[in-house]
Amino acid sequence: MLKVQNATENTYDFDMPFYGVKREIDLVLKAFKLQADMRQIKLRLKIKTGNVNVCTNWRVYRSILFHLVQNAVKFNKTGGKITIILFDETEDDEDDELQLSDSVSSNS
Secondary structure, three states: OEEHHHHOOOOOOOOOOEEEHHHHHHHHHHHHHHHHHHOOOEEEEEEEOOOOEEEOOHHHHHHHHHHHHHHHHHHOOOOOEEEEEEEOOHHHOOOOEEEEEEHHHHOO
Protein backbone atom coordinates (compact mmCIF):
# COMPACT_ATOMS: atom_id res chain seq x y z
CA MET A 1 0.00 0.00 0.00
CA LEU A 2 1.35 3.43 -0.94
CA LYS A 3 -0.02 6.50 0.77
CA VAL A 4 -0.14 9.43 -1.63
CA GLN A 5 1.19 11.63 1.17
CA ASN A 6 4.49 9.69 1.31
CA ALA A 7 5.48 10.85 -2.17
CA THR A 8 4.87 14.48 -1.25
CA GLU A 9 6.87 14.61 1.97
CA ASN A 10 10.12 16.53 2.03
CA THR A 11 9.50 18.21 -1.32
CA TYR A 12 10.00 21.93 -1.23
CA ASP A 13 9.38 23.00 -4.81
CA PHE A 14 6.48 25.40 -4.30
CA ASP A 15 5.83 25.72 -8.04
CA MET A 16 4.79 22.08 -8.43
CA PRO A 17 1.60 21.76 -10.48
CA PHE A 18 -1.21 19.33 -9.73
CA TYR A 19 -1.15 16.09 -11.71
CA GLY A 20 -3.76 13.42 -12.20
CA VAL A 21 -2.78 10.17 -10.49
CA LYS A 22 -4.71 8.06 -13.02
CA ARG A 23 -2.66 9.47 -15.88
CA GLU A 24 0.60 8.61 -14.13
CA ILE A 25 -0.57 5.08 -13.32
CA ASP A 26 -1.66 4.59 -16.94
CA LEU A 27 1.80 5.66 -18.16
CA VAL A 28 3.55 3.22 -15.82
CA LEU A 29 1.24 0.33 -16.73
CA LYS A 30 1.78 1.08 -20.42
CA ALA A 31 5.56 0.85 -19.86
CA PHE A 32 5.17 -2.74 -18.56
CA LYS A 33 2.37 -3.96 -20.84
CA LEU A 34 4.63 -5.80 -23.29
CA GLN A 35 6.60 -7.49 -20.53
CA ALA A 36 3.38 -8.47 -18.74
CA ASP A 37 1.79 -9.75 -21.97
CA MET A 38 4.82 -11.93 -22.68
CA ARG A 39 4.30 -13.61 -19.29
CA GLN A 40 0.48 -13.60 -19.62
CA ILE A 41 0.13 -11.33 -16.59
CA LYS A 42 -3.01 -9.18 -16.47
CA LEU A 43 -2.51 -5.54 -15.49
CA ARG A 44 -5.64 -3.85 -14.10
CA LEU A 45 -6.47 -0.44 -12.69
CA LYS A 46 -9.58 0.00 -10.54
CA ILE A 47 -10.63 3.47 -9.52
CA LYS A 48 -12.96 3.83 -6.57
CA THR A 49 -13.13 7.60 -6.88
CA GLY A 50 -12.93 10.39 -9.41
CA ASN A 51 -9.51 11.36 -10.69
CA VAL A 52 -7.29 12.28 -7.75
CA ASN A 53 -5.03 15.25 -8.38
CA VAL A 54 -1.89 15.53 -6.31
CA CYS A 55 0.67 18.28 -5.97
CA THR A 56 3.99 16.46 -5.76
CA ASN A 57 7.40 15.93 -7.25
CA TRP A 58 6.36 13.68 -10.14
CA ARG A 59 9.82 12.33 -10.81
CA VAL A 60 9.77 10.82 -7.31
CA TYR A 61 6.14 9.69 -7.48
CA ARG A 62 6.48 8.11 -10.93
CA SER A 63 9.69 6.39 -9.81
CA ILE A 64 7.87 4.85 -6.83
CA LEU A 65 5.03 3.63 -9.06
CA PHE A 66 7.49 2.36 -11.67
CA HIS A 67 9.45 0.29 -9.15
CA LEU A 68 6.31 -1.12 -7.49
CA VAL A 69 4.93 -2.34 -10.83
CA GLN A 70 8.36 -3.49 -12.04
CA ASN A 71 8.79 -5.72 -8.97
CA ALA A 72 5.23 -7.02 -9.23
CA VAL A 73 5.81 -8.04 -12.86
CA LYS A 74 9.28 -9.44 -12.17
CA PHE A 75 8.25 -11.64 -9.26
CA ASN A 76 4.75 -12.59 -10.42
CA LYS A 77 3.92 -16.03 -11.75
CA THR A 78 3.12 -16.65 -15.41
CA GLY A 79 -0.61 -16.16 -15.93
CA GLY A 80 -0.86 -14.00 -12.80
CA LYS A 81 -2.46 -10.63 -12.28
CA ILE A 82 -1.51 -7.24 -10.94
CA THR A 83 -4.22 -4.87 -9.72
CA ILE A 84 -3.83 -1.25 -8.75
CA ILE A 85 -6.74 0.25 -6.80
CA LEU A 86 -7.05 3.99 -6.26
CA PHE A 87 -9.20 5.21 -3.36
CA ASP A 88 -10.24 8.75 -2.48
CA GLU A 89 -10.76 8.87 1.27
CA THR A 90 -11.60 12.55 1.56
CA GLU A 91 -14.88 11.89 3.37
CA ASP A 92 -12.87 10.52 6.31
CA ASP A 93 -10.34 13.37 6.07
CA GLU A 94 -7.67 10.77 5.32
CA ASP A 95 -5.05 10.64 2.59
CA ASP A 96 -5.87 9.22 -0.78
CA GLU A 97 -4.63 5.68 -1.11
CA LEU A 98 -3.13 3.57 -3.85
CA GLN A 99 -2.98 -0.21 -3.38
CA LEU A 100 -1.07 -2.65 -5.56
CA SER A 101 -1.79 -6.35 -5.26
CA ASP A 102 -0.44 -9.21 -7.31
CA SER A 103 -0.76 -12.98 -7.57
CA VAL A 104 2.31 -13.48 -5.39
CA SER A 105 1.25 -11.24 -2.48
CA SER A 106 -2.46 -12.08 -2.58
CA ASN A 107 -1.95 -15.84 -3.01
CA SER A 108 -4.66 -15.99 -5.70
